[in-house]
Amino acid sequence: MNKQRRKFLQIGSMLGVGAALFPYELAAHSLDKAKLSKFGLQLYSVKEEMAKDAAGTMRKLAGFGYKQFEGFDGGKGILWGMQPSECKSLLSDIGVDFVSSHANVFKDLDSQAEQAAAVGMKYLICPYIGAQKSVEDWKKVADKFNDAGATLKSHGLKFAYHNHDYTFKMLEGQLPQDILMENTDPDLVDFELDMYWSYVAGYDALDYLAKFPGRFKLCHVKDAEAEGGDSHDRGVLLGAGEIPYADIIKKSKKYGMKYFIVEQERFVGTNPMEAAEKNAAYLSKLKV
Numbered sequence: 001m002n003k004q005r006r007k008f009l010q011i012g013s014m015l016g017v018g019a020a021l022f023p024y025e026l027a028a029h030s031l032d033k034a035k036l037s038k039f040g041l042q043l044y045s046v047k048e049e050m051a052k053d054a055a056g057t058m059r060k061l062a063g064f065g066y067k068q069f070e071g072f073d074g075g076k077g078i079l080w081g082m083q084p085s086e087c088k089s090l091l092s093d094i095g096v097d098f099v100s101s102h103a104n105v106f107k108d109l110d111s112q113a114e115q116a117a118a119v120g121m122k123y124l125i126c127p128y129i130g131a132q133k134s135v136e137d138w139k140k141v142a143d144k145f146n147d148a149g150a151t152l153k154s155h156g157l158k159f160a161y162h163n164h165d166y167t168f169k170m171l172e173g174q175l176p177q178d179i180l181m182e183n184t185d186p187d188l189v190d191f192e193l194d195m196y197w198s199y200v201a202g203y204d205a206l207d208y209l210a211k212f213p214g215r216f217k218l219c220h221v222k223d224a225e226a227e228g229g230d231s232h233d234r235g236v237l238l239g240a241g242e243i244p245y246a247d248i249i250k251k252s253k254k255y256g257m258k259y260f261i262v263e264q265e266r267f268v269g270t271n272p273m274e275a276a277e278k279n280a281a282y283l284s285k286l287k288v
Helices: 003-032 043-052 054-064 084-094 109-118 135-153 176-182 195-200 205-211 245-255 272-285
Strands: 040-042 068-071 097-102 123-126 158-162 189-194 216-221 259-262
Touching (some): 040 272, 043 054, 043 068, 043 272, 054 084, 054 272, 068 259, 084 097, 084 109, 097 259, 109 123, 109 135, 123 135, 123 189, 123 216, 135 158, 135 176, 189 195, 189 205, 195 205, 205 245, 259 272
Parallel strands (some): 040 068, 040 259, 068 097, 097 123, 123 158, 158 189, 189 216
């Protein structure tokens, strides 16, 4: 028996009735040193492989340790040409949850929602809206998000928006991301924080999560090389850059973060599948 456990047992015996709290003490102590048990991959990271063999690629990714997928529409729909029953069977076989998908949420949303719900997705996500010209334009975007969120709620799903750097650039004295946060209904709209994009725009992920606790349930985990030039071209393997993900992942949970999804779009000295495997190995070793 190690010294720490013996100490807890001694304290528990002295507390008497209060020892009912003892299991919680042990659990909290254990959680402090727990590893990240589940993490996902945005399948766009391996888009070429998905286009060639979606099912085969998903099986390989599961073998790397991914327990969650986030999809995208690669021209064959959000289920990559598979019927919902076929996709659900595959996911069950490989032990992966299809948490979410990036999608065109402004076209055929009901149809997409039905497919998403059939395979157990929780979110359909707007991946890009583009920079707007004014604060009023951003408020109109927020209205569109609320409308999409209401549609998805009727299917048992939720809407989320994935940021790029343009929502973290001041416009008319306001931050577009703030405008979206403040003008969307929390019951209808969640957000996916792309930590890379917020970072290269100059915003600390944890500070921003603390500003809007409970609104970000998903995030993209993507590292940035140190002292990079073009902010759009700094992506590197997790652990090879300067974003402190071990600290961010651990602390972000208290602000409501649930899904940690790897995304990589730039490959220097590696390839998409090799990068996916190395990124999974990095996350599986984190003490969070």
